[in-house]
Amino acid sequence: SQKIEQNSEALNIQEGKTATLTCNYTNYSPAYLQWYRQDPGRGPVFLLLIRENEKEKRKERLKVTFDTTLKQSLFHITASQPADSATYLCALAVYGNNRLAFGKGNQVVVIP
Amino acid sequence: EPEVTQTPSHQVTQMGQEVILRCVPISNHLYFYWYRQILGQKVEFLVSFYNNEISEKSEIFDDQFSVERPDGSNFTLKIRSTKLEDSAMYFCASSASQGVRQPQHFGDGTRLSIL
Numbered sequence A: 001s002q003k004i005e006q007n008s009e010a011l012n013i014q015e016g017k018t019a020t021l022t023c024n025y026t027n028y029s030p031a032y033l034q035w036y037r038q039d040p041g042r043g044p045v046f047l048l049l050i051r052e053n054e055k056e057k058r059k060e061r062l063k064v065t066f067d068t069t070l071k072q073s074l075f076h077i078t079a080s081q082p083a084d085s086a087t088y089l090c091a092l093a094v095y096g097n098n099r100l101a102f103g104k105g106n107q108v109v110v111i112p
Numbered sequence B: 001e002p003e004v005t006q007t008p009s010h011q012v013t014q015m016g017q018e019v020i021l022r023c024v025p026i027s028n029h030l031y032f033y034w035y036r037q038i039l040g041q042k043v044e045f046l047v048s049f050y051n052n053e054i055s056e057k058s059e060i061f062d063d064q065f066s067v068e069r070p071d072g073s074n075f076t077l078k079i080r081s082t083k084l085e086d087s088a089m090y091f092c093a094s095s096a097s098q099g100v101r102q103p104q105h106f107g108d109g110t111r112l113s114i115l
Helices: none
Strands: A003-006 A011-014 A019-026 A032-038 A045-051 A056-059 A062-067 A072-077 A086-093 A106-111 B005-007 B010-013 B019-024 B031-037 B043-050 B053-057 B065-068 B075-079 B088-095 B110-114
Touching: A003 A086, A011 A019, A019 A086, A019 A106, A032 A062, A032 A072, A045 A056, A045 A062, A072 A086, B005 B088, B010 B019, B019 B031, B019 B088, B019 B110, B043 B065, B043 B075, B075 B088
Parallel strands: A011 A106, B010 B110
Antiparallel strands: A003 A019, A019 A072, A032 A045, A032 A086, A056 A062, A062 A072, A086 A106, B005 B019, B019 B075, B031 B043, B031 B088, B043 B053, B065 B075, B088 B110
16 A cells, blocks of 8 residues: 655754654655645645655755655755744655645654 | 635534535636645545646545535535544645646645534
């Protein structure tokens, strides 16, 4: 069966350090992978999109890598700040589909 | 910055009743979506809509669900005869082009509580 796995345990990290989150998938051949941020009681907010032929994408303090051989994406927040505390969702999309398939999300808590 | 708006923010309904959730997508977007998120679970795709018709739907989107774009701005999700397991957050999203190649912009959801 198709699975998108993100760490269920919250990541507690000291302010200023780099947070790294993992998204692993099985039985998917994603054309695109997107990362979203979700705050409690709010809708997901788009952060970054990476295509299957791209290895890495950056936006300000955020970096995403995509390894289709390992079937894994890593999401990095450098110089983390308390305002980065949220749940981060990995979402896959395959060619020919309109749907995004989401992982359950990984909570990040940045400690001042 | 333009945003997707959803109303109501919270809807409480008796089991078996019909409910309509409303969304105003971003004005120049062409693709519209509904997702739901049961408490503590992942966000799940329900349906996508383009050019006034459903372009894709999930196995969750059965005959009790329907979507409509009644005018140039609103996009609605109707649940005909609600069940207890329909209790969830329902998110509307829109995108400028096919959503998997572009960001999807989400509203803040309607929390649906079925009693």
